[in-house]
Amino acid sequence: xxxxxxxxxxxxxxxxxxxxxxxxxxxxxxxxxxxxxxxxxxxxxxxxxxxxxxxxxxxxxxxxxxxxxxxxxxxxxxxxxxxxxxxxxxxxxxxxxxxxxxxxxxxxxxxxxxxxxxxxxxxxxxxxxxxxxxxxxxxxxxxxxxxxxxxxxxxxxxxxxxxxxxxxxxxxxxxxxxxxxxxxxxxxxxxxxxxxxxxxxxxxxxxxxxxxxxx
Amino acid sequence: xxxxxxxxxxxxxxxxxxxxxxxxxxxxxxxxxxxxxxxxxxxxxxxxxxxxxxxxxxxxxxxxxxxxxxxxxxxxxxxxxxxxxxxxxxxxxxxxxxxxxxxxxxxxxxxxxxxxxxxxxxxxxxxxxxxxxxxxxxxxxxxxxxxxxxxxxxxxxxxxxxxxxxxxxxxxxxxxxxxxxxxxxxxxxxxxxxxxxxxxxxxxxxxxxxxxxxxxxxxxxxxxxxxxxxxxxxxxxxxxxxxxxxxxxxxxxxxxxxxxxxxxxxxxxxxxxxxxxxxxxxxxxxxxxxxxxxxxxxxxxxxxxxxxxxxxxxxxxxxxxxxxxxxxxxxxxxxxxxxxxxxxxxxxxxxxxxxxxxxxxxxxxxxxxxxxxxxxxxxxxxxxxxxxxxxxxxxxxxxxxxxxxxxxxxxxxxxxxxxxxxxxxxx
Numbered sequence: 355x356x357x358x359x360x361x362x363x364x365x366x367x368x369x370x371x372x373x374x375x376x377x378x379x380x381x382x383x384x385x386x387x388x389x390x391x392x393x394x395x396x397x398x399x400x401x402x403x404x405x406x407x408x409x410x411x412x413x414x415x416x417x418x419x420x421x422x423x424x425x426x427x428x429x430x431x432x433x434x435x436x437x438x439x440x441x442x443x444x445x446x447x448x449x450x451x452x453x454x455x456x457x458x459x460x461x462x463x464x465x466x467x468x469x470x471x472x473x474x475x476x477x478x479x480x481x482x483x484x485x486x487x488x489x490x491x492x493x494x495x496x497x498x499x500x501x502x503x504x505x506x507x508x509x510x511x512x513x514x515x516x517x518x519x520x521x522x523x524x525x526x527x528x529x530x531x532x533x534x535x536x537x538x539x540x541x542x543x544x545x546x547x548x549x550x551x552x553x554x555x556x557x558x559x560x561x562x563x564x565x566x567x568x569x
Numbered sequence: 570x571x572x573x574x575x576x577x578x579x580x581x582x583x584x585x586x587x588x589x590x591x592x593x594x595x596x597x598x599x600x601x602x603x604x605x606x607x608x609x610x611x612x613x614x615x616x617x618x619x620x621x622x623x624x625x626x627x628x629x630x631x632x633x634x635x636x637x638x639x640x641x642x643x644x645x646x647x648x649x650x651x652x653x654x655x656x657x658x659x660x661x662x663x664x665x666x667x668x669x670x671x672x673x674x675x676x677x678x679x680x681x682x683x684x685x686x687x688x689x690x691x692x693x694x695x696x697x698x699x700x701x702x703x704x705x706x707x708x709x710x711x712x713x714x715x716x717x718x719x720x721x722x723x724x725x726x727x728x729x730x731x732x733x734x735x736x737x738x739x740x741x742x743x744x745x746x747x748x749x750x751x752x753x754x755x756x757x758x759x760x761x762x763x764x765x766x767x768x769x770x771x772x773x774x775x776x777x778x779x780x781x782x783x784x785x786x787x788x789x790x791x792x793x794x795x796x797x798x799x800x801x802x803x804x805x806x807x808x809x810x811x812x813x814x815x816x817x818x819x820x821x822x823x824x825x826x827x828x829x830x831x832x833x834x835x836x837x838x839x840x841x842x843x844x845x846x847x848x849x850x851x852x853x854x855x856x857x858x859x860x861x862x863x864x865x866x867x868x869x870x871x872x873x874x875x876x877x878x879x880x881x882x883x884x885x886x887x888x889x890x891x892x893x894x895x896x897x898x899x900x901x902x903x904x905x906x907x908x909x910x911x912x913x914x915x916x917x918x919x920x921x922x923x924x925x926x927x928x929x930x931x932x933x934x935x936x937x938x939x940x941x942x943x944x945x946x947x948x949x950x951x952x953x954x955x956x957x958x959x960x961x962x963x964x965x966x967x968x969x970x971x972x973x974x975x976x977x978x979x980x981x982x983x984x985x986x987x988x989x990x991x992x993x994x995x996x
Contacts, residue, residue: 375839376832379627386624387812390805408618411846414627418843419589421836428587429844429901450586453578457590460597461851464607468615471608492611499847 357508364424364505371420371498378414382407402480409479409488416495423454423502426511451507458500465493571602588901589847596854603858610854617850621804622728627842628807629719633675634838635814637684639824641785645670646688648778648786654768660696661706661756664689665749668707669714673789676721679947682711686951697765704952705962706756709970711944712936713748715899715929716741719792719806722899722932725845726925729907734803735796739991740922740984744930744977751973752966784817797991845900856908865912872913882917883978886910887931894935895942902932926984930977934970937963 386407393399422428434446469489477485505511575595582591597607617623636642649663656662664685671681686707693703715722718738727734779786792806801809818825825831859865876882893902907928914924937944939960949956977983 372832372836376835379631379835379839380831382624383628383631383808383811383815386628386804386808390801390808393805394801404621405618408620408623411623411627412615412618414839415843415846415850418839418841419847420843422840422844422847423587425840427840427844428589429848429898430585430587431582431897431901434584446584450581450584453581453586453594454590457594457597460607461593461610464597465611467606467608468611489615492614495847 360505360508364502364509367498367502367505368421368424371417375414375417375421378410378417382410382414385410402483405479406483406488409491413488413491413495416491417498419495420498420502423499424506424511426506447512448507451503454503455500458496458503462493462496462500465489465496469493571598574598588905589851592848592855592905593851596851596858599855599858599862610851613854613857614850616853617846620728621802622724622734625719625724625734625804625807626721626845627839628804628811629674629721629724630676630842631835631838632807632810632814633671633680633721634834635811635818635825636671636674636785637680638830638834639814639818640822641782641818641824642667642671642684642688644778644782644785646685646692648775648782650768651771651775651778655770656757657767658753658756658758658760658765659767660689660693660765661698661702661760662753664693664706665710665713665752665756668710669717669745669749670789672710672712672714673717673720676715679711679943681714682707682944682947682951686711686948690952697763698760699763701958701962702756702759704948704954704959705964705966706752707952708944708948708959708963709752709937709966711947712899712933713752714745715933716745716748716926717789718742718796719803719810721845722903722929723925724803725849725900725903726907726929729849729903730911730921730925732921732925736922736988736992737925738793738796738803739988740926741929743983743987744926744973747976747983748930748933748970748973751969755965755969784821788813845904848901849904852904852908856905860908860912865909868909869913869916876917879917879919880979882914883919883927886914886927887974887978890928890931891935891938894932895938895940896935898943899929899932899936903928920981920985922988923981923984927974927978930974934967934974937967937970939963 385403389399389403389407419428438446469486469492472489473486479485479488575598578586578591578594578598582588593610596610596613600607600609645667646663649666650660653659653662653666667689668681668685671685675681675684690703690707693706694700698706714720718741720741723737723741724734726732727737788810792810795801795806795809796803815831819827819831825834872885876885890906893906897905910928911921911924915921919927936942939945942963945956945959945963948954948959
């Protein structure tokens with residue numbers, strides 16, 4: 355029951371964050387291109403566009419980091435876990451996970467302090483455009499990273515090998531895995547998750563998937 | 570106490586903790602022990618949002634992913650085959666050129682090997698290239714092109730070092746060409762030795778291939794002319810490229826389905842961007858602290874005893890960076906190492922733009938350097954070959970790249986000549 359609840363929460367978070375990331379990115383492409391066209395053809399752009407765009411990058415980065423956390427694709431230097439026994443590896447995963455949660459919570463708290471001061475100074479991005487709603491993504495992003503790492507631990511999710519940095523293997527694997535949009539993909543992937551104790555086959559984005567891709 | 574906590578964080582980094590968490594933890598500990606509130610880390614992180622180049626990162630990354638997932642790899646291979654197939658080692662040269670084109674857009678995140686490797690490897694074998702040669706070629710090509718605009722590492726380096734992206738873009742061109750040229754010559758020799766038949770140039774096929782790739786082929790040229798002709802900035806180039814590719818791949822070629830593929834590709838590309846930006850943000854606080862605490866100065870004074878000249882410094886730098894490149898991925902290496910190295914390099918009289926090119930060439934080579942170069946693992950995965958056999962396959966290519974690295978490091982003019990030519994003054 356508990357595991358199922360965790361799995362539902364994990365899936366829901368993934369859907370929401372994915373939709374937000376895609377919408378933000380495509381919105382950025384449209385807005386920045388409009389800005390380029392206006393500046394070069396009409397000779398004047400939208401005054402708030404540049405500063406808002408940079409803040410959207412911040413948002414897309416924070417939410418993208420949440421997705422990276424879910425897929426175990428956060429950039430890391432992993433030298434120990436390659437040489438230790440599976441038992442030690444699992445223990446290390448918990449220690450590392452708890453550490454990441456702790457740091458993310460601390461960052462989120464610090465960001466809230468920052469936000470409060472920005473609000474009290476009523477900082478603006480452009481005239482009439484308050485800065486704090488855009489800065490909200492920093493505490494929110496770190497809080498969601500903490501939540502996602504916690505969900506990973508509870509679901510016993512394993513990071514992608516090798517490297518951890520690499521999307522391509524993964525992206526190509528998803529490519530052949532199915533043509534469904536991201537929302538559904540997460541779902542089909544998690545089906546085996548809640549009841550399975552076998553961690554190795556737990557994550558569809560793990561070792562198995564890239565192998566299929568090469569065929 | 571704080572020293573102990575910092576050591577603990579570093580230990581966790583070795584155990585696989587995400588780099589952003591390690592950097593943020595160290596920054597928080599350092600600031601707190603200096604009596605500064607942790608909010609300072611966030612203030613520094615937020616400085617990212619004032620960088621005009623920031624927008625170029627997600628937009629160029631999206632562009633790279635769109636190219637990789639579309640039919641562009643096939644089209645580019647076909648057109649370069651039609652035009653360069655007649656050369657000795659023609660197909661190998663094709664592989665080098667197309668891989669470079671791709672890496673310039675995808676930023677050497679490994680996509681090149683995945684997107685192009687499967688396409689080129691069987692063809693290379695069929696034309697009679699030895700298997701080991703083909704594997705080595707594709708493995709080392711996985712990061713070739715890193716020095717060409719608009720590669721993500723160039724943009725990131727310019728941001729972290731606060732130098733002009735335009736200068737760095739121009740500086741990378743000739744060294745990038747040198748790397749391709751060196752590998753092409755080697756490939757030509759191997760092809761001759763194996764008596765691989767050359768393909769005669771056929772104008773009809775060339776024209777058909779050219780027409781097919783006509784939408785993607787002009788992109789690098791448009792970016793270069795646009796930036797150096799003063800028509801638009803690097804960030805505007807990113808905006809134009811991403812919007813253009815969405816239109817071309819979704820509406821014109823219809824390789825990418827607007828509902829089934831586009832959201833998935835957009836999401837995947839942002840996983841990479843998120844991973845990089847969160848590290849960049851967390852590191853800004855730390856590097857600022859380190860510079861305030863005059864750590865680079867201390868390192869400089871420490872090594873001054875052993876290293877007395879610019880040349881000795883460059884040798885030490887090369888060795889150090891090759892090790893870094895074999896251990897760390899390029900993005901974290903730029904974010905973490907550049908702020909420390911930059912002030913030291915300045916003391917030794919190394920130009921920051923030239924430093925950028927040295928830095929990136931080193932890391933590019935580090936990608937295929939045993940034992941842990943990332944390209945080796947990706948190739949091993951992609952081609953289903955044991956990593957050990959890839960170590961052997963990559964060796965001759967590493968040797969050649971190493972020689973080119975020496976030229977790039979000790980011949981400053983190769984990097985800075987073009988910058989001076991375009992901008993009139995030394996950068």
